[in-house]
Amino acid sequence: MFIVAVFNSSGISASQEDYLLAIRRLTESDRVARSKDIADALGVTASSVTSAIQQLHASGHVHYDRYSYITLTDQGERVASQLLRRHRLIQDFLTEVLGMPRYDAHANACRIEHALGPEVCGRLEELMQFLEDDQTLLNEWKRKRKK
Numbered sequence: 001m002f003i004v005a006v007f008n009s010s011g012i013s014a015s016q017e018d019y020l021l022a023i024r025r026l027t028e029s030d031r032v033a034r035s036k037d038i039a040d041a042l043g044v045t046a047s048s049v050t051s052a053i054q055q056l057h058a059s060g061h062v063h064y065d066r067y068s069y070i071t072l073t074d075q076g077e078r079v080a081s082q083l084l085r086r087h088r089l090i091q092d093f094l095t096e097v098l099g100m101p102r103y104d105a106h107a108n109a110c111r112i113e114h115a116l117g118p119e120v121c122g123r124l125e126e127l128m129q130f131l132e133d134d135q136t137l138l139n140e141w142k143r144k145r146k147k
Helices: 013-029 035-042 044-058 074-097 102-112 116-131 135-146
Strands: none
Touching: 013 044, 013 074, 035 044, 035 135, 074 102, 074 135, 102 116, 116 135
């Protein structure tokens, strides 16, 4: 199943996007995000988390009080939702069209998602929708790719 997505420029760095996604994922599973959990999820130091969270707080993307939980603001939630949809679109393209294993597709999507602009993502979405609407083309592509 392909994901329909909307793409806008978030105005934050790729690193900050990773923090928003980590917070989103943590709050989905645990309901709260702590600095230590974010550091563990991203493989960074606690001081890196503090610095990034302070920047995201200043830009209005997260709620943050020292020694407290970190949550997304409405703006942060909107950006994180966009990022997650973009990631899923790329991951679906890599698995469904290029036939990559899900784990490899995920790892590559994590790298690619920061490099693609809204126009490229929009066109990729159109291609995915086109292939979903006409499964015969996608199936023909898959047959030819396996040869």
